[in-house]
Amino acid sequence: MNVLGTCTCIFLLLREASAGSKASSQPPIIVKRGEPIQEITAKELLRVWGKTKEEYNEMAFGKEYQTEWKVVKKGADGLNVAMLHHPTDPVPYVRMHATMPGSVADVWGSFRLSNWERLMSAVDPFFEGLAMLEEFGYGKVHMVLARKRAKRLVAFGKRDFLFVSVSDAPRSDGVLVSGTVSVVTPKYPRVEGYVRAYQDSIGFYEPHADDPKTGEPRTSVTIVCRIDLNDSGEGGEGGLVPMWLYTQTIGLSGSSSLAKMRKQMRLEMEERRALAEGRTFEGFDNGYTKTKMYAVTFMTIFVGLNCIRRWL
Structure with a gap:
């Protein structure tokens, strides 16, 4: 199945590249990704985080854009994935919302x-690894400069993300806030062997009504993000992932990730309860490798079918 998906995508990409040369001569929108930083300090990382929050407040959270969000996937218990396109940027904002089991502190x-090594390995079949490079604190803000690696997706090469992970100061209403900002530094x-990819995000964590069946606490989680899998910067190596493929698959992949996160949260909550009671917890998926293989195969087939549908 991997061969089918790979060959189909390669054929379609070559076909679109050929068609593109005959299409409108209007140049594509090229947006520079990643905040450049020369000196890696807490103050500098806080600056780029503040800049990202301002951009999100204007572009994603502004009142004039709230009616522009389009729901692309709905699921059980409030699970929701929506997308917002901007004429100034080919990469859409994606908003993912779900109710997670556990208190705000637990989630x-x-x-x-x-x-992340534990969470993302269970949630993302293409997660390869994470390295926490440097840590900083500035007042109530905690920041970690990190590198994430993603495995090959069908015909597209491995990805390398360099970003700052931020645990921000709580909002005035008590809502906890976190986020990520891609950065560029010569260090x-x-x-x-990897294509540099980019991500930025802001997440909100707030109490939700307790589970009516069990009485257990729950947390409302909303994550808004942009992910660019292609590197158009100077010295970059492209990436070739067409935006239509990303927008066609983000609803399914986003909702699947949220559902897996919810399952993982419950397992971790049960593990904490078992440890508190002095019991051994054996609830984590021992068939993890097989589950991951199935997820990769399914995504390969899904991508291949979308390529065929696009071609036809």
């Missing part, structure tokens, strides 16, 4: 970067 702890260049 916040599960989403911490130090827990940490792109990993050889």
Whole structure:
């Protein structure tokens, strides 16, 4: 199945590239990704985080854009994935919302970067690894400069993300806020053999009504993000992932990730309860490798079918 998906995507990409040369001569929108930083300090990282928040407040959270959000996937218990396109940027904003089991403190702890190896390995079949490079504190803000690696997706190469993960000061209403900002620095260049990709995000964590069946606490989680899998910057190596493919698959992949996160949160909550009671917890998926293989195969087939549908 991997061969089918790969060959189909390559054929379609070549076909679109050929068609593109005959299409309108209007140049595509090119947006520079990643905030450049020369000196890696807490103050400088806080500056780029503040700049990202301002941009989100204007472009994603502004009142004039709230009616422009289009829901692309709905699921059980409030699970929701929506998308917002801007004429100034080819990469859309994606908003993912779900209710997670556990208190705000529990869910916040599960989403911490130090827990990503466990969380993302269970959630993202293409997650390859994470390195926490440097840590900084500035008042109530905690920041970690990190590098994430993603495995090959069908015909598209491995990805390398360099970003700052931020645990921000709580809002005045008590809502906890976190986020990520891609950065560019000569100290940490792109990993050889990988395409540099970019992500920025803002997440909100607030109490939700307790589970009516069990009485257990729940947390409302909303994550708004932009992910650019292609590197159009100077010295970059492209990436070739067409935006239509990303927008066609983000609803399914986003809702699937949220559902897996919810399952992982429940497992971690049960693990904490078992440890508190002095019991051994054996609830995590021992068939993890097989589950991940199925997820990769399914995504490969899904991508291949979307390529065929686009071609036809």
